[in-house]
Amino acid sequence: MNNKLISFHEVSKIFKVGEENFTALRDINLEIKTGSFMSFVGPSGSGKTTLLNLIGGLDVPTSGDIFFKDIKLSSLSRNKMAKYRRENIGFIFQTYNLLPVYSVYENILLPLLLNGLKENTVRERVIDMVSKVGLLDQIKKKPSQLSGGQCQRVAIARALVKDPLLILADEPTANLDSKNSLQILELMQKLNQQYKAAVVFSTHDEKVTRYIDREIGLEDGKIIFDK
Amino acid sequence: MNWDIAKKNFFRQGLRASLNVFVTAFSIIALIFMLSLLNGFQAQATRNVVNTDVGGGHYIAPGFDILSPTEWEDHTVKIPKSLLQLDDKDKAEVLVQQGQLYPNRRLYPVQIRGISMNQSLLKLPLDNLFNFQKQIDDLIPAVIGGKMAKKTHLNKGDILTLKWRDKSGAVDAKDILIVDVGDMLNPRVDDGVVWLRLDHLRSLTDRAEEVSWVAVRNYVGPILGFDYQSVELLMADLLSLWRQDRINSKILWAILMVLVCISVFNTQILNIFKRQKEIGTLMALGMEPKRIVRIFTLEGALAAFWALFVAILLGLPFFIWFHGVGFDVSHLSESTLPIRETIYPDYQPLEIIYSLVIVFVLIVTAAWLPVKKITNMNPTMALRGRAIK
Numbered sequence: 001m002n003n004k005l006i007s008f009h010e011v012s013k014i015f016k017v018g019e020e021n022f023t024a025l026r027d028i029n030l031e032i033k034t035g036s037f038m039s040f041v042g043p044s045g046s047g048k049t050t051l052l053n054l055i056g057g058l059d060v061p062t063s064g065d066i067f068f069k070d071i072k073l074s075s076l077s078r079n080k081m082a083k084y085r086r087e088n089i090g091f092i093f094q095t096y097n098l099l100p101v102y103s104v105y106e107n108i109l110l111p112l113l114l115n116g117l118k119e120n121t122v123r124e125r126v127i128d129m130v131s132k133v134g135l136l137d138q139i140k141k142k143p144s145q146l147s148g149g150q151c152q153r154v155a156i157a158r159a160l161v162k163d164p165l166l167i168l169a170d171e172p173t174a175n176l177d178s179k180n181s182l183q184i185l186e187l188m189q190k191l192n193q194q195y196k197a198a199v200v201f202s203t204h205d206e207k208v209t210r211y212i213d214r215e216i217g218l219e220d221g222k223i224i225f226d227k
Numbered sequence: 228m229n230w231d232i233a234k235k236n237f238f239r240q241g242l243r244a245s246l247n248v249f250v251t252a253f254s255i256i257a258l259i260f261m262l263s264l265l266n267g268f269q270a271q272a273t274r275n276v277v278n279t280d281v282g283g284g285h286y287i288a289p290g291f292d293i294l295s296p297t298e299w300e301d302h303t304v305k306i307p308k309s310l311l312q313l314d315d316k317d318k319a320e321v322l323v324q325q326g327q328l329y330p331n332r333r334l335y336p337v338q339i340r341g342i343s344m345n346q347s348l349l350k351l352p353l354d355n356l357f358n359f360q361k362q363i364d365d366l367i368p369a370v371i372g373g374k375m376a377k378k379t380h381l382n383k384g385d386i387l388t389l390k391w392r393d394k395s396g397a398v399d400a401k402d403i404l405i406v407d408v409g410d411m412l413n414p415r416v417d418d419g420v421v422w423l424r425l426d427h428l429r430s431l432t433d434r435a436e437e438v439s440w441v442a443v444r445n446y447v448g449p450i451l452g453f454d455y456q457s458v459e460l461l462m463a464d465l466l467s468l469w470r471q472d473r474i475n476s477k478i479l480w481a482i483l484m485v486l487v488c489i490s491v492f493n494t495q496i497l498n499i500f501k502r503q504k505e506i507g508t509l510m511a512l513g514m515e516p517k518r519i520v521r522i523f524t525l526e527g528a529l530a531a532f533w534a535l536f537v538a539i540l541l542g543l544p545f546f547i548w549f550h551g552v553g554f555d556v557s558h559l560s561e562s563t564l565p566i567r568e569t570i571y572p573d574y575q576p577l578e579i580i581y582s583l584v585i586v587f588v589l590i591v592t593a594a595w596l597p598v599k600k601i602t603n604m605n606p607t608m609a610l611r612g613r614a615i616k
Contacts (some may be wrong), residue, residue, distance in 0.1 A: 058511060058606040079515050086513020097508040097610070101239035111512050113228060158512075 004069070005166060005198055006032040006055055011064035013050050013221075024050040025221045027064070032200060034165065037192045039201035039208055042218035048202035051218070052168045055200065056089050057081045086114055090159025090197070092169035096151040098143040104130060104154050105139045111162040126161060133157045133187060149180030153187065160191055167192075167199045173208065185211045229518060233525035243501075244530065247494045251534035251590060254487040256542040258582050261483055263546070263572035264554060265476045269469050270573045272566040273462070278350045279413040279565075281461045282319060282442035286310060286453040291439050296325045296338065300392060303437040309450055310441045319346035322428050323439040326391040328403075328421060330379040337421045339391060341428025348444055351416065352409030356424055359406050366404040367427055372417025376408040383408050389421065394433040401431070413565040465565070484582075488589055495527065495593035499601070506601050507609030516602035520595060527594020531587045538583075546574065 008030040015022045025047045032038070032055070040048040053059040054066055057073055066073045068084060076084060090111075091097075098107050108129055112122045130139050133153040135146075143151050152172060159167050169188070173181035189211050192199045201208055209215055217225040237244055277283075291302035306320060322341040327334055342349070344357045352370065359368035367389065371381060381387070383405055390400040403421070411417035429435055446455060459466060499506075509519050553569035601609050 053607050056511065058610070060605075079517075082510070082513050082515045084513075085511060089511075089513075091511045093508075093511075093610070095504075097504060097511070099505060099508065101236055106235075114512055114514055 003034045004031055005034045005036075006030075007067045008054075009065045009067070011054065011061045011066060013047070013054065013059070014062045023221050025054075025061075028221075028223060030216070030223065030226075032166070032198060034198055035192070035196045036198045036200070036214060037189065037212050038199070038214035038216065039203050039212045040216050040218055041203060041209065042224075043204060045220075046218040047221040048204075048218055049170050050221075052170050052200065052202050055166070056091060056168045057084050086111070087162075088165045090162065090164040090167040092152070092155045092159050092167060092172045094171040094174045096143065096148075096155045096175075098151055098154055098158070100143055103140050103142055104135055104146070107143070107154055108157045108161050111158060115162055129157045129161045132191070147180075148175050149177075149183065152176060152180070152184050156184070156188060156191070160195055160197065163195060164197055167197050169199060169201045171203055171205070172201065173203065173205050178207070181205065181207055229522050229525060233522045233529060236522070237526045237529045243498060244533075247498060247530050248533045248537055250490050250494050251487070251530070251586065252537035252541060254490050255534065255538040255583065255586055256545065258480075258483045258487055258586075259538075259542065259546070259574070259579055260549070260572065262476070262480060262578055262582070263574045264570065265472075265479070266573035266575055266578070268556075268566065268570050269472060271568075271570055272564055273465065273469070275412045275565045276415065276462055276465055277458065279411060279416050280349065280442070281458055282348050283444045284446055284458055285440040285442050285456045285461060286450055287440040287456050288438065289452065289454055291323075293323070296336075299323050299325050299439065300394070300396075300432075303434055303439050304452055305436045306438050306441060307450055307452060309447065310443070310453075313443065313447070315343070315345040316347045317444040319343060319348040319442040320425055320438045321440050321442060322425055322432075322434060322437060324391055324428065324432055326389055326421065328379065329388040329390070330381050330385075331387075333379075335379055335419075337389075337419055339389070339421050339423060339428060340416070341423045341425040343425045348442055351422070352407065352411065353422055355407035356422060359424075367401055367423060367431070368406045369403040370407045370409050370422040371405060372411035372414075372420065373408055374411070374414055374417040375420060376405075378418070381405055381408070391432060393431070399431065412568065415565065480582075484585060487586055488593075492589075492593045495530075495590065496597055499523070499594070499597040503601060503609050503612045506598065507606050507611075510602065510606035510609060519602050520598050523598040524591060524595045527591045528587075530594070531590035534590065535583055535587065546572065550574075 008028045011025060011028040012023065013025040015024055028051070040051055042048055050059065054061055057076070060074055068088065073081070073084070099110065102110065105126060109119060109122065109126050112126070113119065127136070127139070130136055133156055135150060135153055135157070138146060138150060143154065146154065172188075173184055176184060185208060188199055201212065215225075215227055216223055288302045288304040290298070292298065303322060310318060320343040324339045326337050326339040328337045329335070342351070342353065344353070356368050356370045366386065369389070371379070376382065385405045386402050388400055389403045390398060392398050429437060446457070449455065506519055506523070510516070550571055553571040555569050556566060557568070
């Protein structure tokens, strides 16, 4: 069975910084399998976040092709790209990116509403997800009333609730203390096993490497190891 | 669902949304207030000229030109029956002659205006003239306006010499008594004008039943031996000033609109600027760009609606109150504008509706434009908060 989820073929990404060109990724060839639990590691500026953005369809490569299963992402229109993200990708950001005026419940509910589901049909699912990330007693609170760790749990729940094939987590532990970081990683590992969604981290947090199955090292936009 | 999200976003923004609404509401109130005050000023000044001089038009002696004082004596005619039979509330007979006044040993050229005392068409402060009982042989009663009194340093009760020419061209002079210094409102009937009773002036100049013009309430058709001058013609200078003023007011309106625009754009752009990450997050969650634009535009529409509502809520009592107290412009007494009493705003519904519609469209555009720009860009730019700078 072909369990290839994402594949990169000679992908490069060049940013224009002022008058200069900055090459963030150079000729990347890569495959991500369904259900994997992996990370991109490397120093700042090595291209980790750019890789995640390309996988998530938030950005497009300057050259080369990215495939989601057999679909070439660069051939998708803006609306189809939005649909691709909506149905297949869950994002977890370093700064959580929760919607400030929404409660925990509403933040987690939103991706389901965007997928055309009615609130009354998914209420239990959302509450169950809130319960899984241990925030049932905080369900009515707004992000501003939560700690960093709690916000990241909400972000995880929001990413997982729609049952995506792939979760992209950009430095999810960077803003958390050690204790919270470990709790988040354990939670994500558990949910990865439970939901079978592939989880791809970008991180330079060494704690993460203890949990993952595969680690891809990046430096100056090139893959320097894949283990 | 778009509406639910927009509503939730708007109502839960708290202070930010309230500030946005209040800034816009106050801008709307200021805009309507300024425009209405200007309208009120023009309407009131026009009314003053109509009430004190023009009436509904003049039947004027052929050849008479108010700007040619040396020819005034040559252009007076007997009032025809058709005008004579008009009711006193519908006509005012006026005889104008050139004269010289000698206040405080100075010579002051004046326009001697005789007006029928029974008329009630023109509102002039001439009661003391009407009530003066002494014989004309002793003293000629006269009324002057406040502006004239100030210029000539004359007061009520002063006696001074007035010189004129009678119908046969003979120069005559007599003492006049200032029986009142009236508040004329209109400089055209104040500055350089000495008001006499029509019967007195006719007697002094030997012009029985003659007039320079007859002001009427309404046009009564062509009259042989008289030219009719309409309100528009008689007020041509003022209307031209108003037209220029309208252009100025349009410029003022445009300036105010620009200020409102800047204020609205500033708050809206700042709002969107602060919410770039939120827009980026919605894009990352898979919301279509068009839908994001729709939601934020709906939020803008909600802000506009509430701004209009608050403007009505706060503005209406203010406008009603201000319509009662008005705006004191007594400081304009030195100007040549025919107004010096309190101005009351004149609210023009159509103008207000135009302004409100423009502000509404503006707010919605201000909400639509930056979001449209953001959603056209790469979502990563929005997520980094760099889509608009």
